[in-house]
Amino acid sequence: MTHAQQILETHPRGAAIEAGALVACIDACFECTQSCTACADADLGEPDVGTMIRCIRLCLDCADVCSATGQILTRQTEFEPELARSVVQSCALACRICREECERHAQHHEHCRVCAEVCLLCEQACDRVVSILAA
Amino acid sequence: MTHAQQILETHPRGAAIEAGALVACIDACFECTQSCTACADADLGEPDVGTMIRCIRLCLDCADVCSATGQILTRQTEFEPELARSVVQSCALACRICREECERHAQHHEHCRVCAEVCLLCEQACDRVVSILAA
Amino acid sequence: MTHAQQILETHPRGAAIEAGALVACIDACFECTQSCTACADADLGEPDVGTMIRCIRLCLDCADVCSATGQILTRQTEFEPELARSVVQSCALACRICREECERHAQHHEHCRVCAEVCLLCEQACDRVVSILAA
Amino acid sequence: MTHAQQILETHPRGAAIEAGALVACIDACFECTQSCTACADADLGEPDVGTMIRCIRLCLDCADVCSATGQILTRQTEFEPELARSVVQSCALACRICREECERHAQHHEHCRVCAEVCLLCEQACDRVVSILAA
Numbered sequence: 212m213t214h215a216q217q218i219l220e221t222h223p224r225g226a227a228i229e230a231g232a233l234v235a236c237i238d239a240c241f242e243c244t245q246s247c248t249a250c251a252d253a254d255l256g257e258p259d260v261g262t263m264i265r266c267i268r269l270c271l272d273c274a275d276v277c278s279a280t281g282q283i284l285t286r287q288t289e290f291e292p293e294l295a296r297s298v299v300q301s302c303a304l305a306c307r308i309c310r311e312e313c314e315r316h317a318q319h320h321e322h323c324r325v326c327a328e329v330c331l332l333c334e335q336a337c338d339r340v341v342s343i344l345a346a
Numbered sequence: 347m348t349h350a351q352q353i354l355e356t357h358p359r360g361a362a363i364e365a366g367a368l369v370a371c372i373d374a375c376f377e378c379t380q381s382c383t384a385c386a387d388a389d390l391g392e393p394d395v396g397t398m399i400r401c402i403r404l405c406l407d408c409a410d411v412c413s414a415t416g417q418i419l420t421r422q423t424e425f426e427p428e429l430a431r432s433v434v435q436s437c438a439l440a441c442r443i444c445r446e447e448c449e450r451h452a453q454h455h456e457h458c459r460v461c462a463e464v465c466l467l468c469e470q471a472c473d474r475v476v477s478i479l480a481a
Numbered sequence: 482m483t484h485a486q487q488i489l490e491t492h493p494r495g496a497a498i499e500a501g502a503l504v505a506c507i508d509a510c511f512e513c514t515q516s517c518t519a520c521a522d523a524d525l526g527e528p529d530v531g532t533m534i535r536c537i538r539l540c541l542d543c544a545d546v547c548s549a550t551g552q553i554l555t556r557q558t559e560f561e562p563e564l565a566r567s568v569v570q571s572c573a574l575a576c577r578i579c580r581e582e583c584e585r586h587a588q589h590h591e592h593c594r595v596c597a598e599v600c601l602l603c604e605q606a607c608d609r610v611v612s613i614l615a616a
Numbered sequence: 617m618t619h620a621q622q623i624l625e626t627h628p629r630g631a632a633i634e635a636g637a638l639v640a641c642i643d644a645c646f647e648c649t650q651s652c653t654a655c656a657d658a659d660l661g662e663p664d665v666g667t668m669i670r671c672i673r674l675c676l677d678c679a680d681v682c683s684a685t686g687q688i689l690t691r692q693t694e695f696e697p698e699l700a701r702s703v704v705q706s707c708a709l710a711c712r713i714c715r716e717e718c719e720r721h722a723q724h725h726e727h728c729r730v731c732a733e734v735c736l737l738c739e740q741a742c743d744r745v746v747s748i749l750a751a
Contacts (some may be wrong), residue, residue, distance in 0.1 A: 264423060264424055269429075272429060275414040276414055278414065279410040279413065279414040282407075283411070286406065286407065288399060289399055289400040291404065291407070291443060293443070294436075294443055297435065297439050297440075298411060298436050298440075300432065300436075301429075301435075304428070305429055305432075308426060308428070
């Protein structure tokens with residue numbers, strides 16, 4: 212059980228939406244923040260940095276969106292479904308666009324391969340939360 | 347001329363969209379991050395904190411979204427219009443929802459009145475960028 | 482193996498300091514960002530919120546410091562030891578001060594007990610990185 | 617009068633330290649977050665990006681530290697001087713190290729010249745707050 216799940220289960224008002232999907236998405240957002248920051252940084256250290264500019268930029272954007280989304284989904288008190296849905300949709304989009312760019316470099320940069328994998332997990336976790344919030 | 351404008355004008359690739367609307371939105375996002383953080387904190391110091399819970403929560407969310415949006419709009423290299431539009435739309439929504447709550451407290455809490463004002467400016471600046479990106 | 486470790490191991494320039502301690506600290510910083518955000522939010526949902534104001538404030542501060550520290554330690558390219566040490570020291574301090582407040586509430590709020598535990602892990606991981614950087 | 621100042625003046629518990637120095641530092645931190653993000657991005661768009669790697673990295677770090685510091689200083693409720701001092705000291709250091717690197721490029725990259733200027737203002741504003749907190 213992750214710490215995110217432990218704290219969520221002890222929230223005085225309970226989880227605002229299905230706890231399993233919520234915790235998976237929160238954990239994925241924080242992981243993806245880290246992976247995208249790490250991938251942008253590894254790109255900067257590559258000899259072919261000039262070909263990695265778009266990857267760096269999208270990783271930086273994705274890290275920012277994932278970080279904000281992870282924070283917002285973490286909050287259960289006075290949860291606001293309309294805002295949550297909009298933010299999580301943006302996050303899924305950021306993850307998809309970043310993933311597609313990382314996949315283009317996955318064969319020659321292992322960090323891009325791992326980052327694309329983490330982006331995909333986050334995109335899927337976001338999609339699941341969006342479908343719950345849209346129900 | 348703000349520093350945001352100065353740096354934007356010296357960007358090697360130029361601004362990705364109309365510079366006036368862009369700089370106004372970037373500056374508004376950073377201002378709104380600060381105002382919402384300040385309003386949530388002032389709420390915490392109020393004797394009637396129990397009635398300000400929703401205001402605190404929405405201010406924290408709005409600060410997170412505005413911060414991410416300000417960062418993403420600041421970046422002009424390999425600008426990604428689809429992602430920018432989605433994020434700025436979420437930001438306009440966060441500002442509107444937060445503003446509506448702050449307005450409910452504006453008569454008895456001056457910090458809520460100022461925060462609602464800053465949220466409105468950011469919402470309008472975001473709407474303008476969204477309309478440019480949708481064109 | 483965490484994703485943080487996987488990407489670190491594929492960094493073109495390698496890890497700037499001992500990888501085990503570094504990855505443990507990065508992971509702890511992101512976990513602590515999440516836990517402190519969750520604890521502040523759970524505090525806001527408690528009937529006795531008026532007695533949790535200091536806990537909320539310190540959790541918000543600790544989340545901000547841990548997030549910045551996690552980002553900075555994630556970057557290995559052109560690693561700057563003097564800055565890293567200063568930031569990680571601030572992070573250890575933020576974790577200690579936040580943990581001490583959470584411990585005061587641990588008996589009646591389970592989320593504070595878990596948050597104190599995560600803060601302690603992060604404090605210890607930071608202390609280890611500081612000792613490596615000071616060597 | 618900035619919005620930061622307006623909200624600070626309406627805080628139910630007042631400013632924790634001298635308001636002028638505090639507001640100047642808060643505003644400088646948010647400006648420096650923006651400038652450093654913009655400078656890192658402009659560097660990425662330069663034909664000589666390979667020579668700007670250290671500048672990008674330090675700008676990203678400086679933006680993270682300034683953002684966290686601006687948030688923490690914004691909070692007046694249950695202000696914690698020991699933590700504030702440590703964080704603001706790290707911020708002054710981040711600004712100094714980033715400024716020194718930007719200055720090296722100021723003659724051929726105007727965005728580095730502007731960013732160095734903003735870093736200097738933030739460094740000085742931080743130093744003033746540190747001296748107040750150390751008194």
